[in-house]
């Protein structure tokens with residue numbers, strides 16, 4: 001009995017097993033082009049202004065300005081003017097100091113800039129009056 005069973009198990013040819021499964025041919029497909037989503041620059045809780053430009057040629061200008069006639073620097077704002085690759089313009093404004101101008105002593109809330117150029121022939125300009133460390137990646 002055992003001999004018969006072993007014989008049945010081990011005399012199976014590999015060919016008979018292969019026929020029980022259909023072979024599915026493998027092929028490679030190419031992926032369509034991808035666009036990296038962009039958003040307006042934003043101030044993270046870590047004090048960093050993060051910005052990701054489009055995959056086209058963008059022009060970004062960062063400047064610090066006094067928004068009114070008040071000579072105090074404590075109400076200064078950081079402006080980011082972004083001319084996107086498709087011609088749209090967006091301007092983002094951030095208070096340089098936290099709780100300005102009522103809180104004393106004011107503390108700096110914009111501590112760093114992080115700008116990713118992505119693809120395209122980008123021009124990223126940090127004006128001379130911007131005394132904020134900046135990490136700029138021009139991309140490809």
Ligand SMILES: [Ca+2]
Nearest residue numbers: 054117119120
């Ligand atoms: Ca770009």
